[in-house]
Amino acid sequence: MQAFFIMLFNYLLIIVLAIGHSDAFTRNDFPEDFLFGAATSAYQWEGAVDEDGRTPSVWDTFSHSSNLGNGDIACDGYHKYKEDVMLMAEMGLEAFRFSISWTRLLPNGRGPINPKGLLFYKNLIKELRTHGIEPHVTLYHYDLPQTFEDEYGGWLNRKIIEDFTAFADVCFREFGDDVKLWTTINEATIFAISSYSDGFAPPGHCSSSTFFNCSTGNSSTEPYIAGHNMLLAHASASKLYKLKYKNKQRGSIGFSIYAFGLTPYSNSKEDEIATQRAKDFLFGWMLKPLVFGDYPNEMKRILGSRLPVFSEEESELVKGSSDFIGIIYYVTVYVKNSNPTPSLLPRRQDFYTDMGAVTIFMGNSTFFEWDAIPWGLESVLEYMKQSYNNPPVYILENGRAMKHGSTLQDTPRIEYIQAYIGAVLNAIKNGSDTRGYFVWSMIDVYELLSGYMYSYGMYDVNFSDPGLKRSPKLSASWYTGFLNGTVDVHPQAISTLERNISGYSSF
Ligand SMILES: *[C@@H]1O[C@H](CO)[C@@H](O)[C@H](O)[C@H]1NC(C)=O
Ligand SMILES: *[C@@H]1O[C@H](CO)[C@@H](O)[C@H](O)[C@H]1NC(C)=O
Ligand SMILES: *[C@@H]1O[C@H](CO)[C@@H](O)[C@H](O)[C@H]1NC(C)=O
Ligand SMILES: *[C@@H]1O[C@H](CO)[C@@H](O)[C@H](O)[C@H]1NC(C)=O
Ligand SMILES: *[C@@H]1O[C@H](CO)[C@@H](O)[C@H](O)[C@H]1NC(C)=O
Ligand SMILES: *[C@@H]1O[C@H](CO)[C@@H](O)[C@H](O)[C@H]1NC(C)=O
């Protein structure tokens, strides 16, 4: 490792000299209370799906009907949490983001608490605190109790608001003395789209199309209904926190969205307008209600009665209900206008046809192995600042997949992460209120879209090894060095990647 850092240092030095610039940065250029961490989620990390009283979630059901493997064992974080927290401490992580498995804590979805589930999360949180690692807890990460999907259709039914709030109540009460950062719902925008329009995330609803077959769903209505209920469930949990816990526990509660960097495909008027529309659909859809109390006018115009309506009371409830906005960021895309074209094949009406635009990945986009396009994230943070009153922001996920098990020398991942950390610093310097950055993922986990084929971890897991042996990748050492101030980063050295297409693909 030592040798590598000397080499890396020389390399950076050469580039610095070549460019004749010296705006390298280190951890210390960020505010002291800024949090650098890494993330996982319950179903992807814990395993132990039928142990100690846990019952199935829609993700268990979904993964067992796919050919991407499942999270039955995953990293076995449920049993190995102490070992993993030790690795986090060695890495110098300041924060760890994880989620609580609803059905581990409340096996019936509601009602009696499972004492063993409760103990697991108490122990995990205690272990983190003992090592000085700040927990950031996500309440919902794709794992609805299957029983609620069966009983009333899950997120499509307003009953979810009450059940989610009751689950949140248990979490605040039991863990809130030690947890100061809560995210209610993970990447709500892409969750609603991929679970209810595209059908490729649990519970896997869509109108069937040439490419996807879902056993149930309606892509032209369900994403908006589910999205509406997510906003209301979040707002209801947030209200409860403020009334019952905030004074004493002094934490913050936020909502999170998936954010694409968006830029017009061409300089045509159509693509420019399409990009504006895409911002309304992909950001405004959830941010406008949270900040201003209602959906964007453009969405109301296009969707008509398919877009649920906030009552005055609901609008007041949702507005201002998020102390911060969580951002999940991976890719920057071109936006190209798409006119509904008459076609021989019946075309599915879904979220993207409503948006009237296609997204084209920028950079060399072999699927999952994205290039860093740091100005994409910078532009998102700038847009949030200018259009949504500069809310406090946490980057809750950002990271780079590579073929699992291919190498421990994950230089492309390091380049990606440091480029985006640089983007965050630039945005902060220009006034963005960004307060934290989490690498996805702390360790190789079961991935939603790629199973065990591609992974994002800074620690490798040998999934064929019965002991699920963990090994650090180069990125883990890099992050350690960055966090302890011995590695500095020169943005120009790595942002030669910026701009321009050479790959093409689209959702
Ligand atoms: C979708 O389901 C229908 C009926 O079950 C089947 O005939 C068709 O082949 C399926 N299409 C795809 C793409 O799987
Ligand atoms: C979806 O719902 C709308 C509104 O209820 C209805 O008009 C449409 O036929 C449904 N589409 C599908 C594919 O079921
Ligand atoms: C795309 O890949 C090629 C070859 O690996 C590389 O030279 C080029 O810099 C990459 N482009 C971007 C935008 O990363
Ligand atoms: C920096 O902020 C100012 C004021 O909000 C804005 O006008 C400018 O475009 C921003 N610069 C960048 C590079 O985003
Ligand atoms: C993973 O574990 C298996 C079983 O213990 C072992 O045979 C294999 O060599 C390991 N793979 C690596 C890359 O260490
Ligand atoms: C800082 O991180 C580097 C890189 O992993 C490591 O070699 C070094 O021991 C660390 N230094 C301190 C003071 O923790």
Ligand SMILES: CC(=O)N[C@H]1CO[C@H](CO)[C@@H](O)[C@@H]1O
């Ligand atoms: C934004 C940008 O630089 N676009 C260029 C990308 O490359 C193509 C040719 O491959 C040019 O036509 C674009 O202008």
